[in-house]
Amino acid sequence: MNGYLVSLVPLIGVNAILALGLNIIAGFCGQISLGQAAFYGIGAYAAALMALAGLPFWLTLPLGALTAGVFGLVVGLVSLRVREDFLAITTMAVGFLFLGLVRKSALFGGEVGLTGIPPSGLGPQGYALLVVGLVAATVALSIYMKASWLGFAFASIAEDEGAARALAVPVPHYKLAAFFIGSALSGLAGAIYCYYARFITPDTFSFLVSVSILAMVVIGGIGSTWGVLLGAVALTLLPEIFRFAGEYRQFLFGLALLMVMRFSPAGLFGMLSRLVPARLGNLRKARA
Amino acid sequence: MYYVELAVQGLIYGSMYALMALGLTLIYGLLRVLHIAHAAVFTLGAYVGVITANATGSLWIAFPAAILAAVLAGIAIYRLVYAPLLDRPPLVPLIASVGLLILLEDLFRIVFGNQGIAFNENPYVYMTVTIGGLSIGVLQLAMFVGSVASLSAFAAFVAFSRTGAAWRATLGNPQMATSFGVSVAQVRYLNFAIGSAFAGLAGVLIALLNNYAEPGMGTIVSYKTLAIIVLGGLGSMRGALIGSLLLGVIESYGTVYLSGGVDRDAIAALCLIAILMFRPEGLAKRIAA
Amino acid sequence: MTAILEARGVTISFGGIKAVQDVALTVSKGELLGLIGPNGAGKTTFLRLLTGILRPHEGQILLGDVDVTHRSVDRRARAGLAVTHQIVRPFRAMTAVENVMLAAGHGFTRSPLRAFLHVSRVAAERRAMQLLERVGIADVARRLAGTLPLGQLKRLEVARALALDPQLLLLDEPLAGLNQNEASRLSDVITELNRDGITIVLVEHRLVEVLRIVDRLAMLDKGRLLAVGAPTAVMQRADVRAAYLGGADDAGD
Ligand SMILES: Nc1ncnc2c1ncn2[C@@H]1O[C@H](COP(=O)(O)OP(=O)(O)O)[C@@H](O)[C@H]1O
Ligand SMILES: [Mg+2]
Numbered sequence: 001m002n003g004y005l006v007s008l009v010p011l012i013g014v015n016a017i018l019a020l021g022l023n024i025i026a027g028f029c030g031q032i033s034l035g036q037a038a039f040y041g042i043g044a045y046a047a048a049l050m051a052l053a054g055l056p057f058w059l060t061l062p063l064g065a066l067t068a069g070v071f072g073l074v075v076g077l078v079s080l081r082v083r084e085d086f087l088a089i090t091t092m093a094v095g096f097l098f099l100g101l102v103r104k105s106a107l108f109g110g111e112v113g114l115t116g117i118p119p120s121g122l123g124p125q126g127y128a129l130l131v132v133g134l135v136a137a138t139v140a141l142s143i144y145m146k147a148s149w150l151g152f153a154f155a156s157i158a159e160d161e162g163a164a165r166a167l168a169v170p171v172p173h174y175k176l177a178a179f180f181i182g183s184a185l186s187g188l189a190g191a192i193y194c195y196y197a198r199f200i201t202p203d204t205f206s207f208l209v210s211v212s213i214l215a216m217v218v219i220g221g222i223g224s225t226w227g228v229l230l231g232a233v234a235l236t237l238l239p240e241i242f243r244f245a246g247e248y249r250q251f252l253f254g255l256a257l258l259m260v261m262r263f264s265p266a267g268l269f270g271m272l273s274r275l276v277p278a279r280l281g282n283l284r285k286a287r288a
Numbered sequence: 289m290y291y292v293e294l295a296v297q298g299l300i301y302g303s304m305y306a307l308m309a310l311g312l313t314l315i316y317g318l319l320r321v322l323h324i325a326h327a328a329v330f331t332l333g334a335y336v337g338v339i340t341a342n343a344t345g346s347l348w349i350a351f352p353a354a355i356l357a358a359v360l361a362g363i364a365i366y367r368l369v370y371a372p373l374l375d376r377p378p379l380v381p382l383i384a385s386v387g388l389l390i391l392l393e394d395l396f397r398i399v400f401g402n403q404g405i406a407f408n409e410n411p412y413v414y415m416t417v418t419i420g421g422l423s424i425g426v427l428q429l430a431m432f433v434g435s436v437a438s439l440s441a442f443a444a445f446v447a448f449s450r451t452g453a454a455w456r457a458t459l460g461n462p463q464m465a466t467s468f469g470v471s472v473a474q475v476r477y478l479n480f481a482i483g484s485a486f487a488g489l490a491g492v493l494i495a496l497l498n499n500y501a502e503p504g505m506g507t508i509v510s511y512k513t514l515a516i517i518v519l520g521g522l523g524s525m526r527g528a529l530i531g532s533l534l535l536g537v538i539e540s541y542g543t544v545y546l547s548g549g550v551d552r553d554a555i556a557a558l559c560l561i562a563i564l565m566f567r568p569e570g571l572a573k574r575i576a577a
Numbered sequence: 578m579t580a581i582l583e584a585r586g587v588t589i590s591f592g593g594i595k596a597v598q599d600v601a602l603t604v605s606k607g608e609l610l611g612l613i614g615p616n617g618a619g620k621t622t623f624l625r626l627l628t629g630i631l632r633p634h635e636g637q638i639l640l641g642d643v644d645v646t647h648r649s650v651d652r653r654a655r656a657g658l659a660v661t662h663q664i665v666r667p668f669r670a671m672t673a674v675e676n677v678m679l680a681a682g683h684g685f686t687r688s689p690l691r692a693f694l695h696v697s698r699v700a701a702e703r704r705a706m707q708l709l710e711r712v713g714i715a716d717v718a719r720r721l722a723g724t725l726p727l728g729q730l731k732r733l734e735v736a737r738a739l740a741l742d743p744q745l746l747l748l749d750e751p752l753a754g755l756n757q758n759e760a761s762r763l764s765d766v767i768t769e770l771n772r773d774g775i776t777i778v779l780v781e782h783r784l785v786e787v788l789r790i791v792d793r794l795a796m797l798d799k800g801r802l803l804a805v806g807a808p809t810a811v812m813q814r815a816d817v818r819a820a821y822l823g824g825a826d827d828a829g830d
Contacts, residue, residue, distance in 0.1 A: 026379075032379060032382075034386075078561065078564065078565065081564060081565060082564050084378060085316075085320070085322050085378060085382075085518075085522060086518055086522065086564065088322060088382060089322065089514045089515060089518045089560070090518070090560060090561060090564055092511060092514065092515075093511070093515050093556065093557035093560045093561060094557065094561070096511055096553060096554055096556070096557045097550070097554045097557035097558060097561065099553075099554065100550040100551045100552075100553055100554020100555075100557065100558075101549070101550055101554060103551050104549060104550055104551050105549075144696075145693065147696055148692060148693055148694075148695060148696050149682055149685040149686055149691075149692035149693070149695045149696070149698075150689055150692040150693040152675075152678075152679060152682070152686075152692070152698075153679070153686045153689075153692050155668070155670070155671070156668055156671075156679050159668045159669065159670055159671075160666055160668060162630065162650075162666065163662070163666040163667075163668065164651075164679075165649070165650040165651045165654070166628065166630075166650055166651075166654055166659075166660055166662075166666075167651075167654065167679055167680040167683070167737060167740075167741065168651050168654035168655045168680070168683045168686065168687075168741055169651055169679070169686050170649075170651045170652075170686075170687070170688070171651065173688060173689050174689050174692075176689075177689035177690075177693075207507065207511070208390070211386050211390065214383065214386070215387075218383055247398070248394070248398070250390055250391075250393075250394040250397075251390075251391055251394040251395065251398065253387075253390055253391075254386075254387045254388065254389070254390030254391025254392070254393075254394060255387070255391050256387070257383055257384065257386060257387025257390070257391075258369070258384050258387035258388050258391060259387075261373065261380050261381070261383050261384035261387065262369065262372065262373065262384055265376060265377075265380045
């Protein structure tokens with residue numbers, strides 16, 4: 001592999017894991033999150049602080065994920081109180097709150113962020129391989145989860161929470177599980193990013209990043225593991241392939257989101273599948 | 289005196305939030321769409337205001353031009369984006385709206401540059417007046433007066449005019465529209481027009497206050513006003529107004545007393561999360577009760 | 578006879594309107610109780626209070642001898658209380674059999690971890706197919722629920738509720754929207770279920786069917802329990818007749 005490609009792999013991997021994590025929350029369980037960058041950031045900052053404190057790489061990665069997962073549980077608790085539109089805005093607010101706290105805190109390096117993060121010790125090739133392995137594991141987890149009774153119950157909650165409860169599904173526990181797993185995956189992505197970039201700044205975790213993650217999910221096809229994976233790869237590569245697009249990257253993101261929602265809400269790849277449009281329909285709740 | 293000054297500052301910002309939040313509430317109340325791209329309409333108002341003022345040298349032309357541009361943009365957004373998506377799940381128009389905001393913000397950046405554009409001359413920036421021993425910037429005062437005046441005019445229109453009555457009845461029950469001789473579509477257009485006009489006005493006022501318009505100026509305002517309307521109980525106009533003023537004041541004090549812990553822009557998030565944990569329906573119910 | 582469910586002085590109001598007012602009713606183990614009343618009498622609201630979708634402003638609800646007033650819907654369902662919705666709520670994106678399977682797998686869905694550790698749907702599917710057969714819609718098992726007509730969705734609701742292996746089944750107008758044939762067939766199924774040991778509360782508009790199958794009859798009017806007792810005795814009361822014929826206003830209190 002040449003150096004350029006090797007350097008791209010972790011980036012693609014980070015986005016893929018972020019998107020697959022959000023897909024568990026939004027695609028499987030039907031809960032909207034507009035603040036996923038916060039968990040990405042929590043994972044990255046947690047891993048960075050632990051790495052700077054001297055913890056070994058193989059420990060910081062899972063601990064970063066776990067930290068983000070725990071914060072995900074807290075936001076999950078909010079999701080038990082508020083629904084739909086309220087939840088969308090609340091998660092958006094969580095993203096801004098995270099940035100607001102990090103920017104002002106000396107512990108997190110303020111606006112400058114954290115630098116001097118030690119290398120993973122695997123070398124670029126080894127790191128790329130590890131990331132590929134982690135993406136594969138995340139894909140496998142998603143596919144298994146969807147096939148398991150967990151995925152089955154998630155699908156029922158996504159479609160009609162009330163009906164699911166009447167069928168003895170303890171909905172709050174499931175929502176918390178979705179937020180925990182999805183956020184832990186975002187945290188894992190953050191930890192991976194932290195060793196990849198070796199420095200982190202608050203801007204890496206802005207609202208735009210939350211939206212980009214959402215874009216990968218919906219453009220790929222919400223609820224579909226392969227679709228979301230393809231969405232993540234495509235949206236990471238497009239600006240890289242079309243270098244000229246660099247300046248229009250955001251513009252194209254916005255345009256893509258708008259056009260996909262306007263003309264094919266099931267996502268580009270999801271169009272092929274019968275289940276995905278139905279799953280998206282699941283997000284509609286009775287608004288009597 | 290210092291406390292009073294902070295409160296006054298807060299109310300001034302709160303009045304601007306109110307202009308924005310009212311539009312969002314109107315649109316949410318009728319369509320159940322979280323119109324995040326409202327921020328782009330606000331930014332458009334700012335740009336058109338600056339450009340027109342620089343071209344003509346007159347704010348008297350700049351304001352109506354900005355408002356007109358905002359109204360046209362709002363109507364176009366409804367027509368081209370939301371109207372075709374109304375029977376979709378709520379996530380669809382929401383994401384479309386986010387996409388539209390990003391697209392338009394970047395368009396401003398691509399066309400007018402990263403730095404934004406400034407007024408050629410803005411003699412009011414440093415002018416102050418003294419009221420009751422309190423020194424207030426002329427533009428801040430203008431923002432407050434402008435917001436209060438336009439919101440009052442709107443309230444009067446709703447309360448006293450025939451169209452206002454029809455409009456109010458229709459908000460509660462869209463099927464009523466026909467009995468007033470208006471169509472549901474007309475009321476929707478009217479909503480977008482009024483909401484966008486307020487956003488355009490707020491845009492120029494903020495541009496004047498900062499002396500320039502920049503591409504990303506809407507994002508933070510958008511997130512805050514969304515937080516406000518959620519706080520206010522989504523769809524409740526009174527809740528939105530009270531939430532706006534409250535957030536303005538809390539931010540004003542918070543910037544002084546919380547500055548070590550969080551930055552100004554995170555205060556809205558803090559309020560939102562804190563209040564929703566205790567009142568998942570927002571403030572409106574308590575106010576109504 | 579032991580009580581399986583008891584409502585004690587249950588009251589709820591919506592913005593000043595008392596939809597259910599001081600209702601005290603005991604359901605005995607094994608019985609088939611009919612609950613009737615004119616439109617808007619509060620029948621659906623009462624069932625919602627029993628299942629926990631709504632919380633009473635006053636009063637208590639006991640399941641067996643446990644006070645479940647503050648328990649969530651899913652915990653009551655797990656304790657053996659199943660319900661069908663008057664306005665059907667199928668998972669439209671799932672097939673009919675999947676709808677029933679989800680309920681049949683209530684052992685797996687007890688907790689997210691348990692659900693995560695189980696994949697096989699074979700047993701749940703077998704059980705679901707039996708139930709679909711029982712209510713007479715096995716032939717549409719593989720169709721998406723969203724594409725089924727109302728009559729079949731009504732029966733899907735019943736199959737789904739049965740898949741919870743309930744002790745007590747609350748049926749909210751299960752016969753509405755069914756043609757005469759389907760209705761009498763489903764009410765036969767209801768009687769059979771009752772004979773198999775499931776206690777049933779049946780809210781139903783079709784008096785003929787109700788009177789044909791119930792053991793006991795309760796009548797709600799304007800949120801109040803007007804009468805309870807043997808079906809013929811209840812139906813003979815003048816106030817019940819008046820209320821049922823919509824002449825409640827002249828009946829006097
Ligand atoms: N969620 C609610 N909000 C307000 N009013 C309600 C609500 N649910 C029921 N009601 C009112 O309570 C009364 C009883 O309704 P319901 O229980 O559906 O009657 P039934 O099922 O006997 O026809 C009606 O007047 C109805 O309008
Ligand atoms: Mg009813």
